[in-house]
Amino acid sequence: MRTLAAPPYVLEPQVAAHAHEMFTVLSDPAIYEFENAPPINEEWLRTRFARLESRGSSDGTQQWLNWVIRLPGGKLAGYVQATVFEDCSAYVAYELHSQYWRQGIGSTSVRAVLQELCDQYGVATFIAVLKARNYRSEALLRKLGFVPASEEQSAQHRDEPDELVLVKPVQAAANAA
DSSP states (O other): OOOEEETTEEEEEOOGGGHHHHHHHHTOGGGGSSSOOOOSOHHHHHHHHHHHTTOBOTTSSEEEEEEEEEOTTSOEEEEEEEEEETTSEEEEEEEEOGGGTTSSHHHHHHHHHHHHHHHHHOOOEEEEEEETTOHHHHHHHHHTTOEEOOHHHHHHHOSSTTEEEEEEEHHHHHHHO
């Protein structure tokens, strides 16, 4: 896993040492308007990040790729993560502190990760699962060329009835970069 340039941002492979700064970023209550909750404490986050440093599941069927987003001034804004599967598909997710929303940071960073996943990991299909009410995330993904999944794909990837599944084939990903 390598550091990615997403000018003017840098995406660094996430490691346990990022937990201190990321705890502040991820403690923003606005992030959790639609789902999940902030990390319990910094040590919990450090432990989670340390586990993710393995970069994959113990059975080898998944690659876990996580990058933190470093701003030009040196602060962290959030992260982009991907779970790559053996069938050349990948789940993509991201979180940014709310002070960085609607500035192009998310779309620039996610676009860089999509390109990396396509070029270096052979991903053929990108998948994003989000709460259907999460209009900000849906707008970002649609801007990047994601479209609603088929009924079959939705059934395969949706865990809860209020989730929306968006997909993006590689051909569309290559054109967006």
